[in-house]
Amino acid sequence: MSEKRSAPSRQPFRIGMLLYDTRYRSLTIQVIALMGFMLLVAWLISNTIQNLNSLGKDVSFDFLRQPSSYDINQHLLEYDSRSSHLRASMVGLLNTLLVAVLGCTLATVVGVLIGVLRLSRNWIVARLMTIYIEGFRNVPVLLWIVFFMAILIETLPRPRDFRGDDATASMLLGDSVALTNRGVYVPEPLFSNSLGDVPILGWFSISLDLITLLIVLFVGITGAGMIRRRAERRQAETGVRPVTWPIRLGLIAIPPLVLLYLLGFHLGFPELKGFNFSGGIYMRNSMIALWLALSFYTAAFIAENVRAGIMAVSKGQTEAAYSLGLRPGITMSLVVLPQALRIIIPPLISQYLNLTKNSSLAIAVGYMDVTGTLGGITLNQTGRELETILLLMLCYLAISLSVSAILNWYNNRVKLKER
Amino acid sequence: MESAAFVRTEMAAARPPPSMDMGPVGWMRQNLFSSWLNSILTILALLGIFFALVSAAPWLIQSSWTATSLNGCREAIAEAYGEGTHGACWAVIRERYLQMFYGFYPRDSYWRPNLALVMLFVALAPVLFTSLPRRMLWFSAVYPFLGLWLLWGGSFWIVISILFGFFVGYAVLTILMRMFGQLAGVVGGALAAVLYWVILTGTVADLLHAVIPLGIEPVESARFGGFMLSTTIGVTGIACSLPIGILLALGRKSDLLIVKSICVGFIEFVRGVPLITLLFVASTLLNIFMPPGTNFDLILRVVIMVTLFSSAYIAEVVRGGLASLPRGQYEAADALGLDYWKSMRLVVLPQALKVSIPGIVSTFIGLFKDTTLVSIIGLLDPLGLANAIRADANWNGIVWELYVFIAALFFVFCFAMSRYSMYLERKLQTGHN
Numbered sequence: 001m002s003e004k005r006s007a008p009s010r011q012p013f014r015i016g017m018l019l020y021d022t023r024y025r026s027l028t029i030q031v032i033a034l035m036g037f038m039l040l041v042a043w044l045i046s047n048t049i050q051n052l053n054s055l056g057k058d059v060s061f062d063f064l065r066q067p068s069s070y071d072i073n074q075h076l077l078e079y080d081s082r083s084s085h086l087r088a089s090m091v092g093l094l095n096t097l098l099v100a101v102l103g104c105t106l107a108t109v110v111g112v113l114i115g116v117l118r119l120s121r122n123w124i125v126a127r128l129m130t131i132y133i134e135g136f137r138n139v140p141v142l143l144w145i146v147f148f149m150a151i152l153i154e155t156l157p158r159p160r161d162f163r164g165d166d167a168t169a170s171m172l173l174g175d176s177v178a179l180t181n182r183g184v185y186v187p188e189p190l191f192s193n194s195l196g197d198v199p200i201l202g203w204f205s206i207s208l209d210l211i212t213l214l215i216v217l218f219v220g221i222t223g224a225g226m227i228r229r230r231a232e233r234r235q236a237e238t239g240v241r242p243v244t245w246p247i248r249l250g251l252i253a254i255p256p257l258v259l260l261y262l263l264g265f266h267l268g269f270p271e272l273k274g275f276n277f278s279g280g281i282y283m284r285n286s287m288i289a290l291w292l293a294l295s296f297y298t299a300a301f302i303a304e305n306v307r308a309g310i311m312a313v314s315k316g317q318t319e320a321a322y323s324l325g326l327r328p329g330i331t332m333s334l335v336v337l338p339q340a341l342r343i344i345i346p347p348l349i350s351q352y353l354n355l356t357k358n359s360s361l362a363i364a365v366g367y368m369d370v371t372g373t374l375g376g377i378t379l380n381q382t383g384r385e386l387e388t389i390l391l392l393m394l395c396y397l398a399i400s401l402s403v404s405a406i407l408n409w410y411n412n413r414v415k416l417k418e419r
Numbered sequence: 420m421e422s423a424a425f426v427r428t429e430m431a432a433a434r435p436p437p438s439m440d441m442g443p444v445g446w447m448r449q450n451l452f453s454s455w456l457n458s459i460l461t462i463l464a465l466l467g468i469f470f471a472l473v474s475a476a477p478w479l480i481q482s483s484w485t486a487t488s489l490n491g492c493r494e495a496i497a498e499a500y501g502e503g504t505h506g507a508c509w510a511v512i513r514e515r516y517l518q519m520f521y522g523f524y525p526r527d528s529y530w531r532p533n534l535a536l537v538m539l540f541v542a543l544a545p546v547l548f549t550s551l552p553r554r555m556l557w558f559s560a561v562y563p564f565l566g567l568w569l570l571w572g573g574s575f576w577i578v579i580s581i582l583f584g585f586f587v588g589y590a591v592l593t594i595l596m597r598m599f600g601q602l603a604g605v606v607g608g609a610l611a612a613v614l615y616w617v618i619l620t621g622t623v624a625d626l627l628h629a630v631i632p633l634g635i636e637p638v639e640s641a642r643f644g645g646f647m648l649s650t651t652i653g654v655t656g657i658a659c660s661l662p663i664g665i666l667l668a669l670g671r672k673s674d675l676l677i678v679k680s681i682c683v684g685f686i687e688f689v690r691g692v693p694l695i696t697l698l699f700v701a702s703t704l705l706n707i708f709m710p711p712g713t714n715f716d717l718i719l720r721v722v723i724m725v726t727l728f729s730s731a732y733i734a735e736v737v738r739g740g741l742a743s744l745p746r747g748q749y750e751a752a753d754a755l756g757l758d759y760w761k762s763m764r765l766v767v768l769p770q771a772l773k774v775s776i777p778g779i780v781s782t783f784i785g786l787f788k789d790t791t792l793v794s795i796i797g798l799l800d801p802l803g804l805a806n807a808i809r810a811d812a813n814w815n816g817i818v819w820e821l822y823v824f825i826a827a828l829f830f831v832f833c834f835a836m837s838r839y840s841m842y843l844e845r846k847l848q849t850g851h852n
Contacts, residue, residue, distance in 0.1 A: 034677045047707070117460075128464055128468075360695045400692075
C-alpha cells in the first residue's frame with residue numbers, strides 16, 4: 001500500500017453548488033423551508049395584531065387574576081364566585097383529571113374483561129362481547145355521552161319518590177347509596193379525631209388524614225416488597241422459597257386499619273332531608289354520564305388491544321413453559337403476560353390519552369372540566385378568545401406530552417434486548 | 420403361516436362418534452357447556468339477552484308511526500295497546516327523517532347531494548379497485564370541484580375557471596422547464612397557478628358567466644345539516660388531509676433537521692389537543708388569523724381545522740407504512756439513480772400507501788364519528804338537529820327515538836367501513852413481509 005491516493009481536488013465554491021451539489025443542497029432546502037415557515041408565522045401574527053387592533057383588544061393574561069363571578073357546581077379545591085379565573089381554570093383542570101383517572105380505571109377493568117371474554121371458547125359469550133365492541137366502537141362518543149345522560153335523567157327516580165310511606169323508590173345496599181335523577185349519593189368517609197387540613201402555599205389544603213394514610217400504606221408496601229425480594233434471594237440461593245404472604249399481607253393491611261381506627265373512621269350516609277338528599281358524597285349526573293360513557297366507549301378499544309396482545313404471544317411460548325415444568329399460573333405471570341403486556345401497553349396508553357382528550361366533550365352535558373371553565377364561561381365572560389384557547393390547548397398538550405414521555409420511558413425499558 | 424388364528428381381510432366400518440359429541444348437542448357441549456364456569460356464563464348470558472329483549476321489544480314494537488306530535492303518539496299508543504303502555508314514537512323519525520339527512524337544504528334540490536354522493540362512489544371506485552380502467556382516475560381528479568359545486572351551487576364557470584388554473588400552472592411549468600430546467604419549472608408553475616387562483620379566478624368566471632350564463636341555484640351554508648353535513652365535512656377533511664399528511668410523514672422521516680422539527684412539532688401539537696379546541700379555533704379565532712376583512716363561512720373554517728387535525732393522524736398512519744418497508748427498497752431506489760422525489764413517487768410511496776390504506780380508512784371512520792362535535796359549536800349535524808327537534812313544541816320530551824335513529828345510522832356507516840377495511844387488509848396482504 002505504498003501508493004497514496006491524492007485527496008479529491010477541492011473545487012472552488014460556486015453559487016450553483018447550492019442547488020446541484022448534494023453537500024450544500026440540503027442546507028439550501030432547510031434554509032428555504034425555515035424562511036417559508038417564519039414568513040407564514042409572521043404573516044399570521046401580523047394579521048392577528050392588525051385584527052386585534054381594529055377590534056380594540058390587546059393580548060394580556062391579567063384576566064386570570066380577576067374574580068370569575070361564576071359558580072362551579074363541582075370543585076375539588078375551595079372555590080366560590082369571588083375566586084379568580086385562574087382558580088376556576090385549576091378547578092376545571094382538576095375535574096378533567098378526575099374524570100380522566102376514574103375513566104381510565106373503569107375502562108381498563110371493563111376492557112380487559114371484555115377482551116379476555118371475547119377470546120372465550122364459549123360461543124354465546126364471545127358473540128355478545130363482539131356485539132359490545134362493535135356497538136360501542138361504531139357510534140360517536142358524543143352520542144354515547146348524551147345517551148348516558150338521558151338514561152340517568154329519564155329512568156332514575158326523582159328524590160321525592162324516596163319520600164313518605166308510599167315511596168316508589170328505595171336506597172340500595174342497606175340505605176347507603178341513593179340513585180336519583182339528580183345524581184348519585186354514596187357514603188363519605190369521616191374521621192372523628194381528624195388531624196385537620198394542611199394548607200399548601202396558601203392555594204389549597206389537603207386533608208392530613210389522607211396524607212398519613214398514604215404514607216403508612218406506602219411504607220407497608222415497601223416493607224412487603226423488601227420481604228419478597230429477600231425471599232427471592234433465598235430461593236435463588238437454596239432453592240427453597242420461604243412462605244411470606246401472611247407477613248406481607250399483614251404488613252400492608254394492618255397498619256392502615258389501625259390508623260383508621262385511631263382516627264375514628266366512620267361513614268357518613270346520605271339522608272333524605274326535605275326534597276333532596278344531604279350528606280354523603282354527591283356525584284352529579286353530568287359526571288357519572290361522562291365517566292360511564294367515556295369508560296365504556298374506550299373499553300371497546302382497549303378490549304381489542306388486549307385481545308390482539310394475548311393472541312400475539314405464540315402458543316409455542318406456553319408449550320415451552322409447560323415443558324419446563326412450570327405450572328399454568330406461573331406460566332401466565334412469568335412467560336405470557338410479560339410478552340403480551342409489551343404489546344398491549346403502548347396502545348393502551350394512547351387509549352388513555354384519547355379518553356382524556358375526549359373528556360373535553362364534558363361541555364355537552366354541563367360537567368365543568370377545563371374546557372367548560374376556561375374554554376367556556378371564562379372565554380365568554382372576558383371575551384379573550386386568543387388567550388383562553390391558547391391556555392386550554394397548553395393544558396391538554398402538557399397532559400399529552402407528559403403521558404407520552406412516560407410511554408417512551410416504558411417502551412425503552414421493555415424493548416426487546418437484542419444481543 | 421397357517422398357525423395364524425385370525426387374519427382380518429376387510430376393514431371394519433368406521434363407527435359414528437358418540438351421539439353426545441355430534442350434532443347440535445355435541446356443538447352445545449363443546450361451545451356452551453364445556454366446563455361449569457362456561458355453563459354459568461352461558462346461563463347468565465342467556466338470561467341477560469332474555470331480559471334485554473323482554474324490556475326493549477315491547478317498546479320497539481308497540482309504537483306509533485303516524486302521529487304528528489308526542490302527545491298524539493301517546494294517545495295513539497294508549498288507544499292501540501291499552502293505557503299505561505310505553506311505546507316508541509317513531510312518528511318523529513317519519514316526519515323529520517329528510518331533515519336528519521339533508522338539514523334545511525331546499526327540498527327541490529335534494530337531487531344535488533344525492534348525485535354528489537353517487538358520483539363520490541364513482542370517483543372512489545378506481546382508487547379502491549385496481550382492476551377498473553385507469554382512465555376513470557381523471558374523473559376522480561375532477562370530482563372534488565364538481566362535488567362541491569353541486570352542493571353549494573352557483574356558476575358552473577367557477578369550476579372551469581379553477582380547473583383552468585391547473586392548466587395555466589402546467590403550461591408555465593413545461594415552458595420554464597424547457598428554458599431553465601426542472602426546479603425553475605416547478606417553482607414557476609406553482610407560482611403561476613397560485614397567482615392565477617388568487618387574482619384571476621373570480622374575474623374569469625364572472626366574464627364567462629356574463630357571456631354564457633350556466634349554473635345552478637346557490638345554497639347558503641346555513642341550510643346545510645344532518646348526515647349530509649357530516650359526510651361533507653368528513654369526506655372533504657380526509658381528501659384534503661391525505662396529501663398534507665403524506666408530505667408531513669415524508670418530512671418527519673427526512674434527514675433535514677429543520678423540516679423534520681417543523682413536521683414533528685405540528686404533528687405532536689395537533690395530536691396532543693382535543694378536536695373540540697381546534698373547533699373553538701375555527702369558530703372564534705380563525706378569522707383573527709386571516710388578513711383583515713376576510714370572512715369565511717363557518718363550514719369552511721371547520722373543514723380547514725378538521726383537515727389540519729386529520730392530516731396529523733394520516734401522517735402517523737403513513738409513517739407507519741413507510742417504516743414497514745424494508746431498507747432495501749430505499750437503497751434499491753437510490754442505487755437506480757432516482758432522485759428523492761422520483762424514488763418516493765415510483766418506489767416507496769406506492770408500497771407504503773398500500774400498507775396504510777386500512778389505517779387511513781380507520782382514520783376516516785374516526786373523523787366521521789368526530790364530525791358530531793360540530794354540534795357543540797352550533798352547526799346542525801344530526802345531533803344538533805336532534806336538539807333542535809326536541810326544542811320543537813310538538814316533540815318536546817322525545818329522547819330515545821332520535822338517539823336510536825342517529826346511532827343506528829352511524830353504526831351502519833362505520834361498521835360497513837370497518838368491515839371493508841378488514842377485507843382490504845386481507846386482500847392487500849401479499850404475504851412477503
